[in-house]
Amino acid sequence: WLSLQDRCWTAERLARHGLPHELACALCDQEDETMQHLLAGCSFSRQVWHDILAWARSPTDLPTGDTDLLAWWASSCALVRAATRKGLSSLIILIAWWIWKHRNSCTFDGDRPPVSHLCSTIKDEARLWAQAGAAAITNIIPER
Template identity: 30%
Template sequence: MGWLIAHNSLHTNSRLKSFGMNVDGLCFLCGQAEETQKHLFFECAFSRRVIQALMKCTGLKLPETNILHWCIHNTGLKTQRKVMNALVLSAMYQVWQQRNKSRIEQLVMRPMRVAQLISDDMKKRIKERDKRKLTSQDLDWLGSLSFI
């Protein structure tokens, strides 16, 4: 999914229209703008609320703009980079899932619930990791986020 996003290859409404398909170009999640990949992940009100709720759930400071660029150039401890990148990619995946649900079933979860699913998934992933491979600094940081 990350590769598809990085290469602007998801089949958004805008892209489907460019292939000649007869689709409404509006975003399924907010209905306020043309559904481009940039809009869906970086400008859509739904996506912004998911990111804001995720920051609230985790206590992390994720950027609200240019998230993909931030993931690529994120500095910090290796474990912190991995966790932050996984959170962002998980958020993008969940937004895409919600977009598809909205398109097919006309159902969308609330952004806070989507953020909670992402947070719960991260907690599960971190608990499954071998703690011996983590430094004490990593463990302290993860503990401060209530992930362990």
Template identity: 25%
Template sequence: MTDVQQMDNFHIKGLYQRLQGQFPKVEWRKLILNNQGAPKWKFIFRLAICDRLATRDRIARWGINTTPLCALCNICNETVEHLLFECEVSGSIWKKVLRWQTIPRGNMVWQREIQWVIRNYKGRSNGAAVYKVAMTATVYYVWQEKSENISIEGKISRCYTTGDHTRDLFSSKPNTKASSIREEVGLLPIIV
């Protein structure tokens, strides 16, 4: 607070910068900020970049009793690196994405892939925008597939939700709109 009191000219921008502090910008920030993908895709993508996804390997390191094997292939330990690029299931998806984007190279390890995208897809060209969205969506849907495999394996049924009505479907308050959607679709949340 003494820094603010010592300011000769008070400006909101100056106050904000002093309160926020100075931090170095991360290289991958434009992969998230200039990405036209869905917010939930970008959230999972950011967690993957920061190695913060709750993979089985990471959960086991927390001391929770779980098998560290990949939920998609059941061969190797499930790390972000393995789940997104080394697993045979996700590897085949990445090959198709690269072929669709006409990128003449094979899969790389996760950190090299991030560096390659930062280096080769700078700017706001259409090709860069499409690749960033494709990469973000692929990471998200591989993560979803992994989560779905765990749900099926653990005999927990997935509940049907529609867009903005997710909160209403699980709300303790009765909601006629959410009830009519459930009846229309013919699916009710099932807890096994």
């Protein structure tokens, strides 16, 4: 929710408030860090989106740095059957949350785990959600 409201403390927001910050994205070090870049345009994040959406057999395109994330989310959900919309929405939220957590780990702890590590974490978390009773996500993730 905060990311869609541009309320997360990215480099762009820190700069607007006159606070110290690194300019470059903590994940790719290629562009300035904005919420849109971090969640949709970053090469690291795009690999994560690709791997997880492919794993879930989602027919949606990847978000891009030029597309509003909320608009992409809505159009992606419109492409899938009604029975899988809630599951896809849950997965999108899960991916965005873990990208943000990964960014924070890189920024504050100096971690640099590879895409494969983050994807494995997201898949494990999705399975845990399914085991905890999130039936909607169970509809879209593959069995082991």
